[in-house]
Structure formats: structure tokens, C-alpha cells
Amino acid sequence: xxxDSRPGAALSHCRTRGLQTPDPLSQLLARRDWLMADGATGxxxxxxxxxxxxxxxxWNSRHPDRVRRLYRDAVDSGADLFLTNTFGGNASRLGLxxxxxxxxxxxxxxxxxxxxxxxxxxxxxxxxxxIGPTGEIMAPVGSLSHARAVEMFHEQADALxxxxxxxxxxxxxxxxxEFRAAAEAARLADMPWCGMMSFDTAGRTIMGxxxxxxxALVERLPNPPVAYGANCGVxxxxxxxxxxxxxxxxxxxxxxxxGNAGVPRLEGGxxxxxxxxxxxxxxxxxxxxxxxxxxxxxxxxxxxxLRAMREALESRAPGPRPSLExxxxxxxxxxxxxxxx
Numbered sequence: 574x575x576x577d578s579r580p581g582a583a584l585s586h587c588r589t590r591g592l593q594t595p596d597p598l599s600q601l602l603a604r605r606d607w608l609m610a611d612g613a614t615g616x617x618x619x620x621x622x623x624x625x626x627x628x629x630x631x632w633n634s635r636h637p638d639r640v641r642r643l644y645r646d647a648v649d650s651g652a653d654l655f656l657t658n659t660f661g662g663n664a665s666r667l668g669l670x671x672x673x674x675x676x677x678x679x680x681x682x683x684x685x686x687x688x689x690x691x692x693x694x695x696x697x698x699x700x701x702x703x704i705g706p707t708g709e710i711m712a713p714v715g716s717l718s719h720a721r722a723v724e725m726f727h728e729q730a731d732a733l734x735x736x737x738x739x740x741x742x743x744x745x746x747x748x749x750x751e752f753r754a755a756a757e758a759a760r761l762a763d764m765p766w767c768g769m770m771s772f773d774t775a776g777r778t779i780m781g782x783x784x785x786x787x788x789a790l791v792e793r794l795p796n797p798p799v800a801y802g803a804n805c806g807v808x809x810x811x812x813x814x815x816x817x818x819x820x821x822x823x824x825x826x827x828x829x830x831x832g833n834a835g836v837p838r839l840e841g842g843x844x845x846x847x848x849x850x851x852x853x854x855x856x857x858x859x860x861x862x863x864x865x866x867x868x869x870x871x872x873x874x875x876x877x878x879l880r881a882m883r884e885a886l887e888s889r890a891p892g893p894r895p896s897l898e899x900x901x902x903x904x905x906x907x908x909x910x911x912x913x914x
Contacts, residue, residue, distance in 0.1 A: 610869025684736025846873025
């Protein structure tokens with residue numbers, strides 16, 4: 574089924590979870606031309622004192638007030654949608670910290686804290702239950718079976734649902750098989766979901782998937798995502814070049830862009846991103862004018878970036894679809910000569 578991305582169309586097309594009414598994200602998309610998502614989780618938690626050897630998800634139980642602050646900062650900066658602090662909350666990744674037995678508790682807690690903040694916002698704000706990659710390589714290249722991947726994603730999805738997430742937010746996926754496993758887990762959890770891949774190798778994911786292949790994949794799934802797109806990668810310019818390919822696919826499904834705040838550089842043992850709030854404001858408007866419906870930031874994106882993005886989206890009139898030359902000029906150029914080859 575093809576979902577029309579025009580405002581209002583989601584109400585007539587979406588029947589996620591077998592209900593007679595659309596899910597909360599589709600409802601909001603039906604009323605708005607664009608939505609703003611949040612910024613970085615890791616960057617902002619590091620700024621609050623998270624250390625490199627800590628799993629961010631453990632803060633959901635150890636430092637709930639700091640996690641609430643992360644969420645509130647996003648809402649106060651204008652986000653219509655924010656992610657739970659659960660990106661690495663699957664059994665494989667938490668197992669590296671000897672916390673695999675805490676998957677349900679940590680994901681449920683992360684979503685419950687988010688639900689609390691969203692409900693107190695005074696406006697409609699979507700809680701997106703964040704699910705990142707397992708950290709393992711899928712068979713036949715690696716040893717992770719489809720069944721085990723589905724099992725891990727499903728455990729996480731159920732806990733996020735219990736905690737009050739409105740939608741599952743699957744991101745930074747590099748493998749089409751892992752994307753399929755996450756989609757199956759969302760179906761088993763009876764939850765609407767969004768899916769993103771990270772295109773960081775000349776327009777391909779780490780496992781070689783192109784933007785065109787992702788656009789085709791989402792339409793073949795038995796439970797396609799509410800929206801799909803790209804996050805992270807090597808910079809905002811490259812991400813928008815990938816977005817142009819999604820638009821060109823013609824599938825009309827709402828598109829997500831969640832680009833990094835520039836390119837990182839190592840200074841004094843810490844990563845710093847060169848994307849200023851002004852640059853991210855340009856990125857947000859270029860994304861909107863490219864046809865993106867959900868616009869946010871990834872690594873390096875702070876509340877200051879989000880405030881600039883929101884102000885620009887609200888104050889600058891929509892323009893024509895930007896060319897690659899305009900994107901490169903305003904955002905600092907591309908990291909490779911081509912996208913997907």
C-alpha cells in the first residue's frame with residue numbers, strides 16, 4: 574500500500590495496529606506540512622556528564638532527572654517529536670555492559686519518562702521509542718539469525734509500548750535484513766513504526782544498501798513504516814542528497830531527515846561538530862523544501878541548534894526544491910562525488 578504524504582491523506586490511508594483511527598504520528602502529519610524532531614541523544618547526555626564507558630540507557634534508572642531534562646530540552650526547543658533514551662537498549666548491546674537482563678526495565682523506564690514529559694508539554698508531542706541496530710552482523714555474512722534479531726527487537730518494542738511510546742523509531746540501520754527484522758518486531762508488538770538507515774559510504778549504508786533500495790524495500794514490507802528516511806551519516810549535505818533520491822522514488826510515503834550537525838573533529842579527546850545553529854537552520858529549510866515531512870538533527874545537534882531550526886522553519890517561506898549545487902553551497906559540500914555508487 575502506498576501512503577500519500579500530503580497533509581490530510583494519512584487520515585484516510587493509515588490503519589496501523591488494526592484500529593479504525595490512525596496512530597498519533599499520522600494524525601499529526603495529517604494536520605501539519607512538517608514536523609520537527611529532536612536532536613542528538615549521546616551528545617547532549619555527554620554534556621550532562623555521561624562518560625564513554627557508560628551505556629546511556631542505564632541513566633533511565635540511575636539518573637532519571639537528567640533524562641527528563643534531555644527530553645524537556647527538546648520539547649522546549651520546539652520539537653514535535655522526540656526519541657527515548659533507548660537507542661542501544663537491546664540484549665546484545667546491553668549485554669556488553671552485563672545488563673542484558675535489564676532490557677525491559679530500561680526501555681520501559683525510558684519511555685515512561687518521555688511520556689511524562691510529553692503529557693506535560695501543553696501541546697501534542699510524539700514519543701518515539703528509539704531502537705538502534707543490534708550491533709551484530711546478520712547471517713549469512715555474520716552469525717545473527719533473523720529469528721534472534723526479531724526476538725531482540727520485539728523485546729525492546731514491547732517494553733517501549735508498555736512505557737507509553739506512541740511510535741517505534743528504528744534508526745541507523747545498515748542492513749536490509751536487520752531492517753526487515755525490526756519491521757517484523759514492530760508487527761509483533763502491534764505498534765506503528767518509522768524506519769531510517771544511515772548512508773555514510775558514498776551514499777550507501779555500511780552494508781551497501783542504496784537509497785533507492787530502501788525506498789523499494791519499505792513498499793514490499795507487509796507492515797510498511799508510517800515514514801522512512803535517513804539519519805546520521807557524514808554530514809547534512811550528504812543526507813539531503815540521499816533525501817532527493819527518496820523523493821525521486823515516487824512512493825509518496827512521508828520522509829524523515831535527521832542529519833548530523835556538520836562533520837566531527839577530535840579536539841582535546843572530545844568530538845566537536847562544525848555545524849553551527851545557523852547552518853542547521855539552513856539545513857532544516859532545505860530539507861523542508863526538498864519534500865521532507867519530519868526534520869530533526871542527529872549527532873552534535875544541541876537545543877541551540879533546534880531552536881534555530883524551529884525559528885527558521887516558522888519564519889522562512891517555503892521555496893522551490895533546492896538543487897545539489899545550492900545544497901553544497903549552503904551546507905559545505907559533499908563527502909563523495911556521487912550518491913550510491
